[in-house]
Amino acid sequence: MTDLIEIFFTVGLWASVLRIATPLIFGTLGALLCERAGVLNLGIEGIMTFGAMIGWLAVFNGVDLWTGILVAAICGGVFGLLHAGLTVTLGLSQHVTGLGITLFASSFSYYIFRIAIPAQNTPPTIEPFQPVDIPVLSNLPFFGEAFFTQTAPTYLAIAVALFMAYFLAKTPMGLAVRITGENPHAAEAQGVDPIVIRYGAVIAGSAMMAVGGAFLTLSAFNSFFPTMMQGRGWICIALVVFSTWKPGRAILGAILFALFDAYQLRLQNVLGQVVPYQLFLMLPYILSIVALVIMSRGARVPQALMQPYRKGER
Numbered sequence: 456m457t458d459l460i461e462i463f464f465t466v467g468l469w470a471s472v473l474r475i476a477t478p479l480i481f482g483t484l485g486a487l488l489c490e491r492a493g494v495l496n497l498g499i500e501g502i503m504t505f506g507a508m509i510g511w512l513a514v515f516n517g518v519d520l521w522t523g524i525l526v527a528a529i530c531g532g533v534f535g536l537l538h539a540g541l542t543v544t545l546g547l548s549q550h551v552t553g554l555g556i557t558l559f560a561s562s563f564s565y566y567i568f569r570i571a572i573p574a575q576n577t578p579p580t581i582e583p584f585q586p587v588d589i590p591v592l593s594n595l596p597f598f599g600e601a602f603f604t605q606t607a608p609t610y611l612a613i614a615v616a617l618f619m620a621y622f623l624a625k626t627p628m629g630l631a632v633r634i635t636g637e638n639p640h641a642a643e644a645q646g647v648d649p650i651v652i653r654y655g656a657v658i659a660g661s662a663m664m665a666v667g668g669a670f671l672t673l674s675a676f677n678s679f680f681p682t683m684m685q686g687r688g689w690i691c692i693a694l695v696v697f698s699t700w701k702p703g704r705a706i707l708g709a710i711l712f713a714l715f716d717a718y719q720l721r722l723q724n725v726l727g728q729v730v731p732y733q734l735f736l737m738l739p740y741i742l743s744i745v746a747l748v749i750m751s752r753g754a755r756v757p758q759a760l761m762q763p764y765r766k767g768e769r
Contacts, residue, residue: 491757
């Protein structure tokens with residue numbers, strides 16, 4: 456029992472928590488932005504997979520790591536443009552369109568990867584982002600090694616979350632996004648074009664999703680394999696509800712799930728000889744469901760979420 460508690464006081468656990476949480480923060484913020492504008496984007500799993508593949512492939516072919524992140528973001532934005540075209544302009548089902556994009560983007564990722572990199576016994580690798588040593592902070596006992604020796608994309612994820620919280624709450628454009636997600640006809644009456652807002656939100660949100668995927672291949676790991684996403688996109692959709700559509704809580708939700716995941720990995724080392732490992736793999740998802748039920752009670756869903764908008768109609 457003592458060993459189970461001591462795990463919470465290890466540097467390695469908390470360093471892993473931030474690393475595991477980073478792609479979830481990017482993905483959750485991207486999905487949150489889409490939904491605050493009234494569009495559900497279930498293409499997230501496929502977009503994250505494609506971002507992971509294309510970012511890695513770009514770096515493997517000679518570009519620098521930040522350019523790889525940019526390439527992933529652009530490709531994610533293209534998938535967002537496709538999703539917006541089908542759901543915002545044509546008014547097609549957001550559920551069906553999103554699932555279709557997930558299937559297409561995932562399959563397209565595997566296809567391009569195998570065309571570019573024929574099957575090999577050992578997957579090719581790149582040199583990923585290295586931990587950033589922050590003067591003074593990185594030398595702090597425990598906290599320095601746990602929280603201030605992360606790679607640059609992790610700090611970028613936190614910065615993006617803080618910016619989005621400010622953007623949605625304090626800026627005119629953020630207000631336009633929020634009112635479009637609540638009542639696009641009221642937004643239209645105030646001189647806001649809901650179609651432009653929804654397009655912009657879905658494209659920007661999808662770009663963030665792809666960056667979350669790229670983090671896995673350019674920072675957390677150094678290679679790409681088809682099943683590496685492991686449902687992270689669907690976790691991000693759940694975390695949006697957990698966060699009650701607020702960026703600050705999105706960080707909390709991502710860190711909470713990452714804590715469950717990092718903890719179960721260490722539990723396997725302690726109890727793996729007596730408890731089947733499948734139970735440990737289930738643990739973060741079970742605890743996340745419990746947390747989701749607790750936190751989402753009374754959550755206020757954007758009123759126009761999944762409702763098609765047609766100019767001039769009431």
